[in-house]
Amino acid sequence: MPELPEVEAARRAIEENCLGKRIKNSTVADDPKVIDGVSPSDFEASIVGKRIVAAHRKGKNMWLQLDSPPFPSFQFGMTGAVYIKGVAVTKYKRSAVKDTDEWPSKYSKFFVALDDGLEFSFTDKRRFAKVRLLDDPVSVPPISELGPDALVDPMAVDEFCNSLSKKKIGIKALLLDQSFISGIGNWMADEILYQARIHPQQSASSMSKENCSTLVKCINEVTNSAVGFDADSLCFPVEWLFHFRWGKKPGNVNGKKIEFITAGGRTTAYVPELQKLCGDQALKEAGKPSKGIDRGNPDDDVEKIGNEDEATNSKVVKCTKISGAKKISKKWSSKAENSGDANDKYSMKTSRANNHPKKESSPSVDDSVDDKDGDAKSFKKISKAKKPSNKKLSPKVEGLDNSENDSDTVDRSKKTRGAKNPRILRKTNEDNENETENQRKQTRGKNSAKRNREESNDYEDKVNEEMNGKQMKGASSAKKTVASGQSRKQQRAKAI
Structure with a gap:
């Protein structure tokens, strides 16, 4: 991702190849997400025919000074990059344009052809960059809100210490704050803190003057070294953390293990053996309980x-x-x-x-x-x-x-x-509950069987009573029939 060294390399490339030349033709992409606040046609009409006087940078922002305003301004975002046709420029890890790709690239957002035939383009694959047309870039956001530039305006040790004493956030989060110091991004902050042997989550206000002095020294050394190598990472010193921090892959730097945490809202590579918390934060860290669970002595009830x-x-x-x-x-x-x-x-x-x-x-x-x-x-x-x-x-x-x-x-x-x-x-x-439940089931079963027997006995008694009643009715009817037969015989006999 472009940080101060990469943007400074782009500025220097334009300064070395494009100053004093007039813009003959321009093509601005119809992409309102990147081209901010102006239509492509108005943008093109405002810069064609003008001469490039200077190229300026502050933090991660660059703008071209023309012979009259307005001036094109570039905020590089995550994948913004400047390419000059026929000129070797510095490439970085997320630069998506290759030398063999079409020209201008399909990712081009701002293309310029100069009067001597030279062409350059600002590209952005992921579309997080911003290209603006401003009358005075320094007096309006985002440039007006930036803190001192890490390269051009290095802070004195006393000034830096006084500023840190008022900040209660983690030191990496503070370095990433562009309103505090501009130009430092994620990889630069990791490299600076590694070389200063400072933990990324160390509170800024808790740092000693000695640590502040070391940090200022490392900011200047890392910034000047990266810019001196024209942001070419292949030329960075081999002992730098930069070469081992990418992809969150486990690794070692100078024989020390690299670990990853989140600090300042960003993925952070650091070396725990060398970068340790100090003061109250160290005591709090030491007082944290271990991950294991103390189950106590089972003999103590x-x-x-x-x-x-x-x-x-x-x-x-x-x-x-x-x-x-x-x-x-x-x-x-x-x-x-x-x-x-x-x-x-x-x-x-x-x-x-x-x-x-x-x-x-x-x-x-x-x-x-x-x-x-x-x-x-x-x-x-x-x-x-x-x-x-x-x-x-x-x-x-x-x-x-x-x-x-x-x-x-x-x-x-x-x-x-x-x-x-x-x-x-x-x-x-549990055993007692199971035993109690079994007893209840047995009791219910016995009660149910008892009720069934009682119902069965009641039914048998009822059937017997009905049978006895029928038999008695049959016997009485038979007696009546016999008696009536005998009475009829007697009546006939009397009649005879």
Whole structure:
């Protein structure tokens, strides 16, 4: 991208080849994005017939002084470049025009033919440049807003230090600010800071006078060297960062690793081993936590109080550190569950603990709970105590196998220690929930089977009742039929 050395090389090429010559013909592209504020025809009419008196530059801007105003002005942008037919000019990485391309190039935005037959063109492939026609380029933006030129108006050390003391932004961002110092672009800022051994994000106001002096020296050296080589990067010193910074590819310069960060809104190449933060910024950087996560000691069961829920839940369990098994009152458990705070981790742990069979706690642990007026508000802070020996927890009993008793004690102590581990507690709770759900399913299945049996029995009883009713009706009707038959026989007999 064209910076001060590249624009200065273009200015010198025009100064050496075009001064004193008259513009015979001109072609201005119909591209309002690049040709700013004037139509192509008006632009061409304003400069044809005029003589080129001088070529000027400030920062990354160049303008041609003609024998009368207005003057063409060029802001190079990202890919702006000047080419003179038949003259070798400096090319840089993003210059898109080749010697074998058509002339003038299809990317030409401003073309001039001089009275001696020489032709030159300003090209811009990516169309970020600006070509203007100004009566007094120095008195209007953008040139009027530029700071001192890094080549023509180098700042004195004291002036530079005083200016930096008022700036609280990063030093690279400040170097890129064209209103502070004009002409320095991205690659120049990286090179200057590398040679000065200054971190790109170092605050400008925090820099010592010694660092300021070194920075001024490096600005002058890099600028003058690049301009002295006519911006030809192949001639730059081999130890420069310039040769290794492109493409964000990992690499080394003079045996030191290059890394990339964003500073001043731009991709920045620097060498961490040589360019380190100083002062308070270094302390802040050293105090930053590492990327790894400290998961703590799983043997320490620290239940954090619900400070986040303090605004919504007035009953907050105080932080309790327990070295042995936990013993929690049923009353507190029921109140914690009824509070409806599903996010309260302690309430969840309490409900899990109550799902286990009640165990006899260690006699060395203080299990006392403040349950005054029936409301358990807080647990006493329990200090760690030495674990009692297995003999105290499990004394030998006459008539029993003491080895079995000891193994049972060891199992209980393992379970007690396991209760302190949140993972084990969580797993146990899940198992209890699964077991409870299975019991519910079994209960529902039994109830369903019972209802089915009862319905089946009711149906059988109803069928039996209907069958009995039909049989009784049939027997009574038969008796009536027999009785009526006998009565008819008797009547006939009497009649006979």
